[in-house]
Amino acid sequence: MTGLLLGIRRGAIVLILLLGYIYFKLAGEAYALVSIGLISFAAVAQFAPAIFGGIFWKGGTRSGALCGLLAGFAVWLYTLLLPALARSGWLPIGLLDRGPFGIELLKPLQLFGLAGLDQISHAMIWSMIANVGAYVAGSLLVSPSADEHRQASLFVDVFRHTGGPGGARFWRGTASVPDLYSVLARFLGTGTADGVFHGYAAARGLRWPTDTLVADAELVHQVEV
Numbered sequence: 762m763t764g765l766l767l768g769i770r771r772g773a774i775v776l777i778l779l780l781g782y783i784y785f786k787l788a789g790e791a792y793a794l795v796s797i798g799l800i801s802f803a804a805v806a807q808f809a810p811a812i813f814g815g816i817f818w819k820g821g822t823r824s825g826a827l828c829g830l831l832a833g834f835a836v837w838l839y840t841l842l843l844p845a846l847a848r849s850g851w852l853p854i855g856l857l858d859r860g861p862f863g864i865e866l867l868k869p870l871q872l873f874g875l876a877g878l879d880q881i882s883h884a885m886i887w888s889m890i891a892n893v894g895a896y897v898a899g900s901l902l903v904s905p906s907a908d909e910h911r912q913a914s915l916f917v918d919v920f921r922h923t924g925g926p927g928g929a930r931f932w933r934g935t936a937s938v939p940d941l942y943s944v945l946a947r948f949l950g951t952g953t954a955d956g957v958f959h960g961y962a963a964a965r966g967l968r969w970p971t972d973t974l975v976a977d978a979e980l981v982h983q984v985e986v
Contacts, residue, residue, distance in 0.1 A: 787851060799881045800841050806885065807833035810893045814900075819913040821896070824903040829896030836872075836891045840884035844869050938974045941984045957983060 811826035846852045860868040872887050946954040961983050962969035
C-alpha cells in the first residue's frame with residue numbers, strides 16, 4: 762500500500778499542477794490571484810455535504826454522495842468556470858449578458874434571476890443547493906447496501922460503540938495472542954507485558970499463560986492503552 766499511496770500522491774501533484782497551468786493559460790490572466798483562490802475554494806467546498814452527511818446522517822449513501830458531487834461541480838462549472846472562460850475570450854461574451862440560447866433565467870452570473878450578489882456568493886448558494894438536494898434525493902431513492910449501512914452505523918454512532926465503559930468494540934483485524942505479547946514486550950519489557958496479560962486473564966477468571974486467551978477486541982484495546 763505504501764508504494765500505491767506514494768504513486769497516487771505524486772500523480773495527484775502532477776495533475777493539479779498541470780490543471781493549474783492549463784487554467785492559467787485559459788483564464789488566469791483575466792483574474793487576480795485572490796479570485797482564483799476563491800474559485801478553488803468554491804470547488805473544494807463541494808465535498809462538504811458528503812463529508813458531513815457521512816458523519817452525521819445514517820441515511821447517506823455512496824450513490825447520493827456521487828450525485829451531490831456531480832450536481833455541485835456542474836453548477837460550479839457553469840457559474841464560475843464558464844464566466845472565466847467567456848471573459849478570457851474562449852467563449853462568446855454574450856453568454857453572460859443574455860444567457861445560453863437567449864434564456865435570461867440561465868445567465869451564469871444571475872441564475873434563475875438571483876441578482877445583487879458577488880460571483881462567489883452566487884455560485885456557492887446555487888452549487889450548495891444542487892449538491893445537498895442531489896445528495897439527499899440520491900440517498901433516499903437508492904437503498905444503501907449492507908456494507909454502507911454498517912459503515913454508516915460505525916461513523917454516526919462511533920462514540921456509542923467505542924470508548925465507553927462496557928460498550929461494544931468493533932475489531933476487524935487479525936491478531937494472535939503471541940503476537941500481541943511480543944509487541945508489548947518489545948516496547949515495555951517482558952515484566953510489564955506479563956502484568957498486563959495476567960491482569961486481563963484474572964479479570965476473566967483465567968490464568969496466564971496456562972489458560973488459552975482469545976485475541977479479541979478487548980485484548981487488543983488493553984494492549985493499545
